Amino acid sequence: MGLVDKGRMPAPLTKLFNMSRSYSLWVYQWGLACCAIEMGAAFGSPRYDVMRLGVIPLPASPRQADFVCVSGTVTDKMAPAVKRLWEQMPEPKYAISMGSCANCGGPYWDSYSVTKGVDQIIPIDVYVPGCPPRPEALLEGVVLLQQRIKNEDMQAKWKGDEFTTLQATRAAERGELSAGEPTGQTTHDISTDPQPIPERDRPQPIVVGGGPIE
Amino acid sequence: MIDLSRSSWVVAPLSDTETTDADAPQALPGDGLREGIVDDLRQRIGDALIDSHIVPNDDLFVRVATDSWADTAGALKTAGFTWFSFLSAIDWMPSPYGKGEEDPTVEKEPIDMTIKQGVCGGETRMQVFARLTDLDRHVGITIKADVPDDKPVVDSWTGSFAGANWHERECHEMFGIGFNGHPDLRNMYLPGEFEGHPMKKDFPLLARMVKPWPGIVDVEPMPVQDEEEAGGDES
Amino acid sequence: MMSDRQQLSYIASQAADARLNVELETEGMTLNIGPQHPATHGTLRIIARLDGEQVIWAEPSAGYMHRGYEKLTEVRTFPQVTTLINRIDWLGSFANEVPFILAAEKLMEIEAPPRAQVIRTILFELSRIANVSLFLGDLGVQMGAITPVFLAFRDREYVLNLIEGATGGRFHPNFDRIGGLKDDLPKGWIDETKQVMKKLIGFCDEIEDLLFGNEIFQSRMRGIGVIPADIAKEYGLSGANLRASGVDYDLRRDQDIALSYDKADFKVWTHPDGDSWARCWIRLQETRESCKIVQQLIEQIPAGPVMTKVPRIIKVPEGEAYVSTENPLGEMGYYVVSKGDLGPFRVKIRSASFNNISITPWVLKGVYVPDIITILASLYFILGDIDR
Numbered sequence: 001m002g003l004v005d006k007g008r009m010p011a012p013l014t015k016l017f018n019m020s021r022s023y024s025l026w027v028y029q030w031g032l033a034c035c036a037i038e039m040g041a042a043f044g045s046p047r048y049d050v051m052r053l054g055v056i057p058l059p060a061s062p063r064q065a066d067f068v069c070v071s072g073t074v075t076d077k078m079a080p081a082v083k084r085l086w087e088q089m090p091e092p093k094y095a096i097s098m099g100s101c102a103n104c105g106g107p108y109w110d111s112y113s114v115t116k117g118v119d120q121i122i123p124i125d126v127y128v129p130g131c132p133p134r135p136e137a138l139l140e141g142v143v144l145l146q147q148r149i150k151n152e153d154m155q156a157k158w159k160g161d162e163f164t165t166l167q168a169t170r171a172a173e174r175g176e177l178s179a180g181e182p183t184g185q186t187t188h189d190i191s192t193d194p195q196p197i198p199e200r201d202r203p204q205p206i207v208v209g210g211g212p213i214e
Numbered sequence: 215m216i217d218l219s220r221s222s223w224v225v226a227p228l229s230d231t232e233t234t235d236a237d238a239p240q241a242l243p244g245d246g247l248r249e250g251i252v253d254d255l256r257q258r259i260g261d262a263l264i265d266s267h268i269v270p271n272d273d274l275f276v277r278v279a280t281d282s283w284a285d286t287a288g289a290l291k292t293a294g295f296t297w298f299s300f301l302s303a304i305d306w307m308p309s310p311y312g313k314g315e316e317d318p319t320v321e322k323e324p325i326d327m328t329i330k331q332g333v334c335g336g337e338t339r340m341q342v343f344a345r346l347t348d349l350d351r352h353v354g355i356t357i358k359a360d361v362p363d364d365k366p367v368v369d370s371w372t373g374s375f376a377g378a379n380w381h382e383r384e385c386h387e388m389f390g391i392g393f394n395g396h397p398d399l400r401n402m403y404l405p406g407e408f409e410g411h412p413m414k415k416d417f418p419l420l421a422r423m424v425k426p427w428p429g430i431v432d433v434e435p436m437p438v439q440d441e442e443e444a445g446g447d448e449s
Numbered sequence: 450m451m452s453d454r455q456q457l458s459y460i461a462s463q464a465a466d467a468r469l470n471v472e473l474e475t476e477g478m479t480l481n482i483g484p485q486h487p488a489t490h491g492t493l494r495i496i497a498r499l500d501g502e503q504v505i506w507a508e509p510s511a512g513y514m515h516r517g518y519e520k521l522t523e524v525r526t527f528p529q530v531t532t533l534i535n536r537i538d539w540l541g542s543f544a545n546e547v548p549f550i551l552a553a554e555k556l557m558e559i560e561a562p563p564r565a566q567v568i569r570t571i572l573f574e575l576s577r578i579a580n581v582s583l584f585l586g587d588l589g590v591q592m593g594a595i596t597p598v599f600l601a602f603r604d605r606e607y608v609l610n611l612i613e614g615a616t617g618g619r620f621h622p623n624f625d626r627i628g629g630l631k632d633d634l635p636k637g638w639i640d641e642t643k644q645v646m647k648k649l650i651g652f653c654d655e656i657e658d659l660l661f662g663n664e665i666f667q668s669r670m671r672g673i674g675v676i677p678a679d680i681a682k683e684y685g686l687s688g689a690n691l692r693a694s695g696v697d698y699d700l701r702r703d704q705d706i707a708l709s710y711d712k713a714d715f716k717v718w719t720h721p722d723g724d725s726w727a728r729c730w731i732r733l734q735e736t737r738e739s740c741k742i743v744q745q746l747i748e749q750i751p752a753g754p755v756m757t758k759v760p761r762i763i764k765v766p767e768g769e770a771y772v773s774t775e776n777p778l779g780e781m782g783y784y785v786v787s788k789g790d791l792g793p794f795r796v797k798i799r800s801a802s803f804n805n806i807s808i809t810p811w812v813l814k815g816v817y818v819p820d821i822i823t824i825l826a827s828l829y830f831i832l833g834d835i836d837r
Contacts, residue, residue, distance in 0.1 A: 032492055033514060033833060034539035034621065037583075045602035077405045078492060078513045107533055110421040110524065111517040112412050113404065131621065272555075273771065297698075298685040299773075300799040304786060309523065332786055333769045345771065345784070345799070349682070349698045356771060356784075377684035380807040388519075403512035403836060412520055419524065 009155060021066075021092075022149035023054035025142075028065035030085065032072025035099035035132045039071045042135035055142055067094035067145065069138075070122075073101035073108060074115045086122040094149070096141050097124045100131045107131065128208045141208045148206065247353065248274045251293070258289040265334040277334035277358045283342070284369035284395075286357055290346055291374050295355060299345035301371060301381040303361065303389045306331050307339050309415045311423065338363050340389060344371065344378075367392040388413035455672065477505060482821070491832030493806075497813070497821065507813035507821065509806055514836040522796040527553055527627060527763055530793065534783075535621040537800060538834045541580030541777040543572045543612070546625040549796070551706060552772040552785040553627045556765050560707050564753040565629040570709045571642075571746050572615065572624070573774075574739045578649055579608045579620070580777035581736045584829050585656045588729055591826040592669060597659055604652040607645045614638055627763055629756030642747055646740045653737050661730065670726035674812050674824035677723060684811075685804035688779030689735060690828060692719045693727035700775035708774070713745040725827035732829070764791055778802055778834055802834035 009017075027050075031039050042048045043057035050057055059065045062085050074082060086095070097118050100106035105116035115121065125148065128141040248268045255276065256263050262282035267275040278286045306329045329339055338360040347354045361368055370393040371378035382393045383402040390411040393399060401408070410417050483494040492513035498506045518537065522530045534549055535542045547569060554560060561569070586601020609619045615634055616622035624631050660666050676686070678694040691698060699717040701710045718734040720727035765787045773782025779801025786795040805828050813821055 034536055036491070037540060037620070041602055041606070044599065045606065046599060047603065047606050073514065073516055075513060075515060077403075077515070081513075105421075107536070108516045108521065110419045111521055112417075112419060113408075113515050113517050116421070132619075134619070275769070296679070296682045298683060298804075299780075299782070300685070300784075300797065300804075302784075302797045304795050304797075330788075332767075343784075343797075345782075349696060352703045354771070354773075375683050375685075376680075376811070377804055377807055380803065401512075403515035405512075412517060417520075419520065422524065 014154065015150070017154065018150045018152055022146040025055045025066045025146070025149075026059045026064060027055055027057050027142075028059055028062050028068045028085075028089070029057060030068050030070045030082070032070070032074065032078070033099075033101065035071035035101070038132040038135055039069060039098060039138060042138045045135075048135035048139060050139060050142065053139065053142055053146070062088045063090065065089055066092070067096060067125075069096045069098055070102045070118050071098035071132075073106065074118045074121070075113050076115055077113070079115050079121055082118060083121050092154070094125045094145055095122055096126045096128060096138075096145060098128045098130075098138055098141070099133060100129055103127050103129060126206045126208065133208075137208055141206075144206045144208065247351065251353065251355065252276065254293055255286075255289060258293065259286055262286065267333050273354065273356070275333050275356045275358065277336065277360075280359050280362065280368060283359045284371060284373060286359075287344075287371045287374040290355065290357070294348045294350060295346035295353075297347040297349050298375040298377045299347055299354070301342065301344040301378050301385065303340055303342045303385050303391055303413075304332075305340050305389065305413065305415050306336070307415045311418045334358055336360050340366060340391065342368055342385065342391065344381075361391055366390060367394060369393070370395040372396055387411070390414065455668070480818070493825075493830075493832055493835070495809075495821065495825075497818070499818065502817050504813050504816055504818065504821065507810060509809050511806070511832075511835050514832045516837070518798055518837040519796060522793055524792070526791040527765060527793065530796065531625060532623050534798070535623055536833060537798065537837060538580070538776065538778055538781070538802075538831050539620065540583055540831060541576035542620045543576040543616070543622050543624065544580075544774070544776045545781065546623070547573055547708070548772045548774045548776075548781055549783045549785065550625045550627055551708075551774070552770045552783050553765050553787075554707070555770040555772060556768045556785065556787055557627065557759075557763075559628055559757055559759065561629045562754050562757055563709075563751045565755045566707055567709045567712070567746055567750050568615075568630060568634060568755065569625065570713075571743055571750075572612065572622075573708065574743050574746075575608055575612055575642075576620075577777040578736055578739050578743075579605055579612070581732050581739075582608070582649070582652065584732060585653075585660070585729075585736070588826055589660055591822050592666065594660070594663075594666075597656060600652065600655060600659075604649060607648055611638070611642055611645055614641070626756065627765075628759040629754070633755050634750075639747055639750070642743065646744050646747075649740050650737060653733060653740075657733060661733065667726065669819075669823055670724065670729065670827065672724050672726075673816065673820050674725045674827065675723050676808065676812060680808070680811065681723070684808045686779070686808060687801050687804065688775065688777075689728055689731040690779065690805055692717070693731050694723035695719055695721045700773065700780060704773075706772060706774070709746060709749075710742075712749055713742045715742050725823055728827040728829070762791065764789060765793070773799065776801060778829065778831060779805060781834075798837055800834040800837055802830035802832075803837075806830050806835055 027043070029036070029039055029043060043050045062068065068085070068089065070082065097103050101108065101114070102118045105111075105114055108114040109116060118124065126141045126145050128138055130137055251274065252263070252266045252268070259278065259282055262279040262285070263276060264279060265277045308325060308327055308329075310325060310327065312325060331341065336358070340361040340363075341358050342361055343356060343358040345354060345356050359368065366389075368391065370382055372382070373395065379396070379398075380402065382396050383399060385391055386393060386399050387401050387404060388411055404412070478499045480497045480499055481494065482497065483492065494510040494513065496508050496510060497504050518533065521533060525533065531546050531549065534545050537545050582601050582605050586598035589595065589597035612622060613619045615638055616624040616631075676690070676694050678696050681691050681694045681696065686694070697717065697719050701708075701715075702717055715738045718731050718738070720731055767787060767789045769784065769786045771782055771784045773780050780799070781801050782799035784797040784799065785793050788794045809825070809828070812824060816824065
């Protein structure tokens with residue numbers, strides 16, 4: 001959009017765009033193993049319906065998808081396909097890593113043919129732990145991703161700026177936050193602190209259920 | 215012809231040509247069916263049948279000479295064992311790496327590296343074994359054979375059982391055993407650039423060697439001591 | 450088999466293809482299906498060389514889900530192996546633990562108490578129902594009929610609720626222990642199971658109406674992918690695939706192991722044709738039989754403990770044992786070699802789908818491209834089972 005490149009977008013317009021983007025997500029289901037069944041149950045079964053959150057689980061092509069949900073074990077033989085899939089997706093794109101195999105290798109951490117975590121290949125926004133995580137846990141991951149999208153500053157993200165949340169860019173303009181200064185917090189719990197804090201670089205990934213990531 | 219029907223089961227002490235399970239309770243009737251199968255096999259392949267082990271009314275293991283590995287398949291197929299279950303190998307050497315779960319500060323005990331084969335014995339480090347089932351008599355048989363240490367090649371079973379194709383490919387990839395007469399021996403599971411044969415015991419699991427076992431961490435002192443000191447300061 | 454009209458049209462299309470190939474010198478095309486594809490049950494890659502629409506040569510390329518189970522079991526203790534092998538056949542997970550536990554119990558020469566055996570059998574059959582009901586739903590998706598899979602997911606939730614109520618996990622229950630089970634059944638589970646089994650029999654009837662009576666389904670499945678009985682036995686096909694070729698062999702009835710199938714009265718279904726339709730139809734009937742088995746066994750659970758006396762740290766004595774059971778996918782077995790340690794020395798996992806899929810190069814010669822998908826759907830595999 002032309003508005004994004006030229007000057008500043010007014011804040012209400014950014015918020016409107018962010019809200020509409022977060023409530024119309026198309027997810028590409030990259031289901032590999034057992035977590036794929038729970039993902040299918042979350043996305044396709046009438047009990048844990050994901051469409052009520054605005055997420056459409058139906059695109060069969062990565063080129064039409066907003067985010068990808070990697071669920072299941074990634075092996076070294078499969079890793080190039082994951083990388084190629086990620087590169088095929090158009091920006092803006094996000095990734096959810098579902099299940100402990102995709103997070104860190106899981107129960108097969110010592111295997112000779114398993115990639116210990118899909119974040120070695122693609123950057124992840126939300127980690128959903130579990131083996132397999134309940135469909136409700138995956139839905140919470142989707143909700144957290146939606147909250148992150150609502151706080152994004154699209155212009156900064158397109159330009160490749162350092163701060164990409166709305167609060168961070170405004171704070172940087174006011175001079176409250178300077179480059180190179182650590183913010184001192186890696187994640188936060190939305191239930192206790194409703195105001196998102198400014199973040200450094202690409203926003204730190206969220207883990208469903210809280211807890212810091214080292 | 216040997217009468218293999220159930221009515222011919224001998225209720226008598228077991229014959230002394232077969233080894234039996236030493237812990238079996240006494241007064242078990244002899245397993246006439248499985249003994250008959252072993253005798254039948256001995257008639258077909260002769261001296262190649264080196265050893266056999268019967269678990270009465272339960273299971274049957276035989277070991278044959280490496281040269282007649284493929285002939286045994288044909289012989290058993292004509293004897294009625296037409297259903298192919300699997301084919302694989304065992305590496306009898308104990309792993310030199312252990313589990314990687316020990317405390318790295320404590321000195322490791324040396325691991326006993328003697329090679330000791332299992333049921334029906336053996337002379338080499340690696341053995342191939344396969345399993346067939348007779349669907350009519352409801353009997354299964356496990357067949358083992360030694361793999362020569364210097365040149366690990368055996369004959370292929372694909373002549374008798376076409377299903378052995380994939381199993382031999384997997385065995386070749388995991389253990390490095392060659393199969394004579396196999397039409398297409400290439401990797402089954404691993405990517406092309408993979409080096410080594412993973413199932414051999416001297417192939418280490420690198421993740422266990424690189425990362426210390428998470429159970430061994432420095433244990434922090436209990437917080438009770440700090441609170442007592444703080445209480446002493448306040449008062 | 451195919452009707453005369455179908456056969457005539459098949460011959461006519463073959464002749465037309467032949468004529469076209471003579472007139473136009475076209476090269477064969479290599480088609481790559483997968484590894485990520487909505488129709489393959491996971492990451493199976495099939496490389497097919499085509500001549501027009503017909504397959505000359507097709508080969509599955511497995512290994513995209515190879516996690517190295519057999520190597521991992523060598524560095525784990527027996528209870529840890531139980532946790533790991535849940536994930537081989539990830540739809541009916543309890544069924545994966547049972548043959549391994551039975552092999553370990555055989556080596557230790559103990560038997561689980563009767564109550565544990567009956568509950569094990571009930572959970573085994575419940576996992577079979579959960580597994581095959583998703584197969585029945587997926588069958589529609591392979592052909593473009595999307596509705597049955599929603600019904601399958603909905604009705605599968607009832608069974609998963611039951612398994613979760615008893616074991617604590619929807620799938621991957623990790624409930625079996627050497628010597629029995631981890632816990633006893635909760636209160637009210639038996640009544641709920643009776644209700645759910647009635648619902649599942651209703652689901653089978655619904656799927657039969659929706660799918661199996663459908664003319665399109667029948668014309669796409671009948672006469673396709675015929676596997677004769679002797680070829681099936683050579684390749685080691687098992688489960689419904691073997692019974693669809695006319696071989697009457699079911700490990701639940703023909704084998705004497707420590708599960709309580711002798712207490713229930715059930716029929717073993719076979720079909721003489723050996724085509725895709727027979728395989729799917731047998732699985733439908735087997736789901737109904739499973740429901741009936743559960744209904745019978747539920748009435749007969751004996752009182753007593755669920756765990757025999759075993760030492761806290763289990764060391765299985767030296768020896769080798771092989772136990773196989775009739776799993777939802779076929780015959781699954783574990784050849785356990787133990788040296789008296791805390792963990793096994795070598796475990797060979799005989800998985801059903803490995804043999805079931807090894808027949809694809811043979812069966813896919815000369816079929817049309819859409820038939821590749823339906824034949825694979827009818828053979829029914831789970832990638833974790835092929836690749837281990």
